[in-house]
Amino acid sequence: MRATNILILSSTLIVVAVLVALVVFRAQGRRGVDAEILEARAERRFVAERGLSPCDPHAREVLILAQAKLRREAVAHDGLIAVVAPTFSPLEIIVQTDSGYSAYQVGSENLFAPPASDWFSGELRKVSEVQLRPPALYNVQATLSRSVRYAMTAREYGPDGVAYYIGWAEDSCAFTSHPREEGPAALVTQLLAEMSDSDPSSERIETFAAAIDKHDAAR
Numbered sequence: 001m002r003a004t005n006i007l008i009l010s011s012t013l014i015v016v017a018v019l020v021a022l023v024v025f026r027a028q029g030r031r032g033v034d035a036e037i038l039e040a041r042a043e044r045r046f047v048a049e050r051g052l053s054p055c056d057p058h059a060r061e062v063l064i065l066a067q068a069k070l071r072r073e074a075v076a077h078d079g080l081i082a083v084v085a086p087t088f089s090p091l092e093i094i095v096q097t098d099s100g101y102s103a104y105q106v107g108s109e110n111l112f113a114p115p116a117s118d119w120f121s122g123e124l125r126k127v128s129e130v131q132l133r134p135p136a137l138y139n140v141q142a143t144l145s146r147s148v149r150y151a152m153t154a155r156e157y158g159p160d161g162v163a164y165y166i167g168w169a170e171d172s173c174a175f176t177s178h179p180r181e182e183g184p185a186a187l188v189t190q191l192l193a194e195m196s197d198s199d200p201s202s203e204r205i206e207t208f209a210a211a212i213d214k215h216d217a218a219r
Helices: 002-048 057-072 116-120 134-149 184-195 202-218
Strands: 080-086 091-096 100-106 124-131 162-168 172-176
Touching: 057 080, 057 091, 057 116, 057 162, 057 172, 080 134, 080 184, 124 202, 134 162, 134 172, 134 184, 134 202, 162 184, 172 184, 184 202
Parallel strands: none
Antiparallel strands: 080 091, 080 162, 091 100, 100 124, 162 172
8 A cells, every 4th residue: 555655656746747747848938939039020110110200419410400501592491301322423402382392402512421511511402392282281291390399219320321410409410311111210211202203203202101100000
C-alpha cells in the first residue's frame, strides 16, 4: 500500500513538473512573440507614422526670413507659410491666400549653405496658384494648422535632402525632412508638393488633407 502511494505521489509530481515546464515554455514563447510584435509596431510608429517636428532656432529663422522676403515683395498671405528647401533645386515658398494657395520659387546660387539669409536673396517668381471652395479651404487650413501646432516628433533627416519648414500664425512652427512611408508628415509633404505643382489640383489637395485627417483620427 505504501509503495502504491509513493508511486502515485511520484507520478503526480512528474505531471506537475511537466505542466510547470509547459507553462514556462509557453510564457517564454509568448514573451518572444510579444517582443517581435512590439518591435514591429514601434518601428512603424516611429518611422512610418512620423509626424512633424517642433522647430529649432534655425527653422524659425528660415520662416522669419521667408516672411520678410514676402513683405519686401508685397506678397500677401493668410496664415500658412511653408518653405521647401531641396539641396539641388530652387527653394520654394508656399502661402495661403484668401482663396487658396500660391507657390513661389526663389533664385539662389548657394544651394542652401549657411547663412540662411542668403537663401532669399534671389528673384521671387510665382510658379503656381490654386483656388479652393471656402469649405475645402477651411478644412485644409484646419488640417495643416493642427499638424503644425501639435508637432512633437523627434527630428530626423530624410534620405533625399529636402527640408520642409512650416509656419502657422506667429508662434506655431514645424519641420520635417522628407519622412518615409505614408505617415502624417509624409502626407503633409505630399500636400505641399501638390500645392507647388505646375498644375495643382484642388481635388488632390482635398484628398491629401482628408488622408491626414483619417490618419490622425486612427491614432
